[in-house]
């Protein structure tokens with residue numbers, strides 16, 4: 165039985181133009197909504213698969229405000245079996261704070277008898293892109309850690325993990341308990357069904373207040389890079405533009421024959 | 422006690438990597454702005470005589486004062502924790518005020534270990550330095566669509582440098598770096614996360630995408646899994662690689678290793694021909710390193726079109742075959 169915890173973060177769902185708040189301290193996402201990073205969607209799926217294959221539990225955890233319940237419910241709807249909301253103002257929490265908060269909650273729950281053999285996180289958050297919560301969490305718990313992993317399988321007390329390396333697919337065999345940062349690419353996340361959503365509504369979300377005083381993010385302010393004026397040269401419309409395209413390819417030296 | 426700026430240098434089989442040269446160039450500016458600071462670099466892992474000689478001359482060209490070389494039986498296979506042990510040892514040996522690495526997957530991973538061990542803040546994907554003391558950096562967030570000014574008060578400050586933040590350049594004056602064979606002890610726990618083997622698999626095709634001079638991009642506009650014939654033909658004719666948007670991988674039209682973007686591969690071709698891709702910020706995060714971008718799109722106002730260098734407006738299913746035909750005609 166392998167118990168898995170998967171840690172997720174609610175992030176703005178921005179794909180077009182980005183607006184900053186008036187004080188330039190945050191992204192104004194009121195009109196675009198919120199989502200999960202794709203890395204974390206994969207981590208949630210993996211948590212469910214590992215737990216299912218080993219008759220363990222899959223617990224979803226987030227450090228955030230009450231609003232993050234939306235993302236937690238989605239994880240429950242696709243099959244996580246328990247949920248923890250560590251209530252905190254996410255804007256005040258740097259990556260080291262998030263790691264400390266999770267570590268303390270894990271320790272408290274383990275002291276009370278629930279173990280987490282595998283803790284999954286996303287490789288890097290879609291918004292702040294800090295690349296370090298998983299590693300800091302592992303150090304706080306004194307556990308080994310892997311990052312950039314796309315698939316994980318259990319073999320007894322060992323996790324067999326694979327990820328993309330500079331020379332091919334790297335394979336790791338790492339003893340439990342372990343922290344693993346997941347990267348999109350090896351796992352197909354599933355999408356919630358209606359019965360899944362109904363079932364998720366009945367699972368209680370264990371809400372705890374943050375066990376730590378955050379040290380902060382070091383953020384001075386956000387800035388939008390200066391808008392680049394469009395310099396596009398339209399070569400033409402439709403198939404008639406083909407000769408102009410080919411001419412360009414020769415001019416750039418892309419075709420030499 | 423003099424202070425130092427330390428760069429973790431990555432190598433391939435033969436030389437210091439391009440992203441490491443960018444990081445060294447970036448670090449040199451920091452050294453200049455910190456009065457009396459020294460420039461240190463660290464080479465870790467199996468470094469044979471040829472690689473060592475080449476790397477040392479590249480580092481001399483970069484104006485490095487001291488090169489720490491970490492060699493140890495435990496470094497024969499990569500593990501982030503043991504590489505971090507080398508960085509921490511070099512940081513202590515040089516009393517580094519700032520430790521930098523390239524913002525590659527490994528660079529980011531190792532620096533996260535270093536920051537956790539030294540209990541200091543880390544800034545990922547830095548593009549510029551604002552103030553030097555206390556250090557304020559500008560770094561990419563939201564996949565590069567937004568910059569964050571971040572203050573790093575801890576010492577040493579730990580940061581990774583975003584790809585293409587600067588153009589790699591030689592120092593004004595090359596140096597004759599002093600070489601320090603670094604003494605280090607590895608713990609058993611440092612080796613738990615080491616690579617036990619490397620498999621060749623379809624994931625390797627990403628290497629083709631990363632290094633391609635020509636990338637043909639395809640997005641939702643391809644229409645279906647069967648909509649790629651013309652695009653693949655164009656890819657073949659130009660000797661390039663196919664790169665796709667997340668909509669395409671998400672719908673299962675093409676495998677994930679072809680995805681370009683924030684959560685896919687970052688490409689740096691001479692030309693990126695983006696067909697039926699809208700140009701969402703997460704996609705830009707992966708393709709903004711292209712020298713020239715040609716967008717083929719039905720929508721003249723799509724961000725991919727307005728931010729491209731060249732565009733053709735219309736249906737890719739008509740335009741791409743016409744381009745293929747014209748190419749074949751001219752190539753004979």
Ligand SMILES: Cc1cc2nc3c(=O)[nH]c(=O)nc-3n(C[C@H](O)[C@H](O)[C@H](O)COP(=O)(O)OP(=O)(O)OC[C@H]3O[C@@H](n4cnc5c(N)ncnc54)[C@H](O)[C@@H]3O)c2cc1C
Nearest residue numbers: 179290640641642666667682683684697698699703719737
């Ligand atoms: C956390 C996160 C991470 C993400 N990571 C990535 C990532 O790594 N990579 C990535 O690509 N996306 C990523 N995305 C998704 C991204 O936001 C966009 O949804 C995605 O890039 C859109 O793909 P698209 O351009 O193919 O589709 P669309 O946005 O739907 O655009 C399709 C385009 O095709 C044009 N078109 C339609 N038919 C034709 C035709 N016949 N001929 C020519 N043009 C046509 C349309 O005008 C339109 O511009 C991420 C999103 C999030 C939230």
